[in-house]
Amino acid sequence: MTANHDFYIGLMTGTSLDGVDAALVDFSGGQPRLHAAVALPLGEQLRALLMQLQARSEDELHLAHMAGNTLADLYAEAVSRLLVQSHLTTADIKAIGNHGQTVRHRPEVGYTVQLGNHARLAELTGITVVGDFRSRDIAAGGQGAPLVPAFHQAIFGHTGEPCVIANIGGIANITILDQSGSIIGFDTGPGNVLMDMWTLQHRGEHYDAGGAWAAQGHLQADLLQAMLSEPYFALLPPKSTGRDLFHGEWLRRQLTSYSHAPQDVQATLSALTARTLADAIRAHAPHATSVYLCGGGAHNLHLQQQLRQWLPSQRVETTAALGVDPDWVEAYAFAWLAWRCLARQPANLPEVTGAHGPRILGAIWPA
Numbered sequence: 414m415t416a417n418h419d420f421y422i423g424l425m426t427g428t429s430l431d432g433v434d435a436a437l438v439d440f441s442g443g444q445p446r447l448h449a450a451v452a453l454p455l456g457e458q459l460r461a462l463l464m465q466l467q468a469r470s471e472d473e474l475h476l477a478h479m480a481g482n483t484l485a486d487l488y489a490e491a492v493s494r495l496l497v498q499s500h501l502t503t504a505d506i507k508a509i510g511n512h513g514q515t516v517r518h519r520p521e522v523g524y525t526v527q528l529g530n531h532a533r534l535a536e537l538t539g540i541t542v543v544g545d546f547r548s549r550d551i552a553a554g555g556q557g558a559p560l561v562p563a564f565h566q567a568i569f570g571h572t573g574e575p576c577v578i579a580n581i582g583g584i585a586n587i588t589i590l591d592q593s594g595s596i597i598g599f600d601t602g603p604g605n606v607l608m609d610m611w612t613l614q615h616r617g618e619h620y621d622a623g624g625a626w627a628a629q630g631h632l633q634a635d636l637l638q639a640m641l642s643e644p645y646f647a648l649l650p651p652k653s654t655g656r657d658l659f660h661g662e663w664l665r666r667q668l669t670s671y672s673h674a675p676q677d678v679q680a681t682l683s684a685l686t687a688r689t690l691a692d693a694i695r696a697h698a699p700h701a702t703s704v705y706l707c708g709g710g711a712h713n714l715h716l717q718q719q720l721r722q723w724l725p726s727q728r729v730e731t732t733a734a735l736g737v738d739p740d741w742v743e744a745y746a747f748a749w750l751a752w753r754c755l756a757r758q759p760a761n762l763p764e765v766t767g768a769h770g771p772r773i774l775g776a777i778w779p780a
């Protein structure tokens with residue numbers, strides 16, 4: 414037993430459906446510290462089922478619960494590997510913060526669904542599980558997303574410079590941190606989700622490593638302009654989005670009147686992510702001096718280059734420059750959210766989500 418530590422585990426399975434990220438975080442002492450992390454792939458069968466569940470399908474209630482069970486087994490495996498790697502036992506962990514897998518995000522009608530059988534995870538691990546972080550914020554009139562801005566403020570809010578944290582997962586979201594202490598945060602639109610779909614369709618791969626394929630293509634200004642007319646981009650925050658809007662059909666609709674080469678479409682999809690991020694940053698954070706990237710998209714060098722082009726007066730780096738590996742920021746955030754829940758502290762930012770007030774987020778499945 415490690416008496417001088419206060420360990421929590423954060424689990425994230427994001428919109429990209431690439432895998433589960435698990436982070437071990439120590440909350441003892443002044444500032445939380447990321448101790449260790451592991452990632453496990455979802456596996457093709459589970460990935461296909463979760464993809465199917467993104468839209469209505471036959472017997473979806475049963476299939477969703479079966480997917481939730483399989484996810485819980487995978488989460489338990491990730492926790493077990495993290496414990497072995499860190500030479501810890503279940504008794505050392507206060508709680509697991511489990512995001513779950515989003516299959517519907519419909520705050521406008523009052524609900525969001527993250528799959529993952531929390532009871533089963535508590536049973537399999539013998540560790541308290543905190544889950545369903547988004548529902549309370551939605552019940553309080555909010556978007557239920559993004560939830561990471563309060564965490565970004567806690568971890569990155571002491572840089573002494575006005576800056577932006579940009580998480581490029583399936584969907585991209587930004588948090589604007591400035592000296593005044595006021596925070597703006599919202600989903601800017603697609604991160605990797607459309608690029609991933611196009612890469613799978615034309616290359617049979619799950620993503621465009623480094624953005625190398627996009628770099629071979631040419632940005633098509635007419636297509637980019639057409640895609641930028643999507644009304645979501647012009648909405649003022651609070652706003653959040655997901656595969657509910659940016660799905661295969663959305664992409665097909667955009668492409669019906671164009672016949673560009675596949676690599677040119679990829680270059681343009683990459684530009685769409687970069688441009689919508691840059692537009693949001695220019696509009697809401699004109700005084701920010703740096704933009705720190707995290708999430709899988711931080712590895713996309715072509716996307717980084719496009720961002721630099723559209724943000725000539727800002728430094729574009731990854732959160733590694735702030736001492737946190739960009740791959741683990743989201744999982745880290747869910748350890749923090751579990752810690753806040755057990756401490757009975759609110760974790761949403763009403764100015765970000767649009768909720769009526771601060772709320773304690775999450776439901777608890779005791780060990």
Ligand SMILES: Nc1ncnc2c1ncn2[C@@H]1O[C@H](COP(=O)(O)OP(=O)(O)OP(=O)(O)O)[C@@H](O)[C@H]1O
Binds near residue numbers: 426430431582709714
């Ligand atoms: N080396 C790389 N080059 C380019 N893109 C990458 C690379 N590695 C990962 N990615 C992209 O990042 C995606 C995964 O990112 P991440 O796990 O942050 O997103 P996520 O699971 O959707 O999380 P969330 O929705 O919570 O932000 C992959 O699907 C891929 O598109």
Ligand SMILES: [Mg+2]
Binds near residue numbers: 426427429430431432
């Ligand atoms: Mg992921």
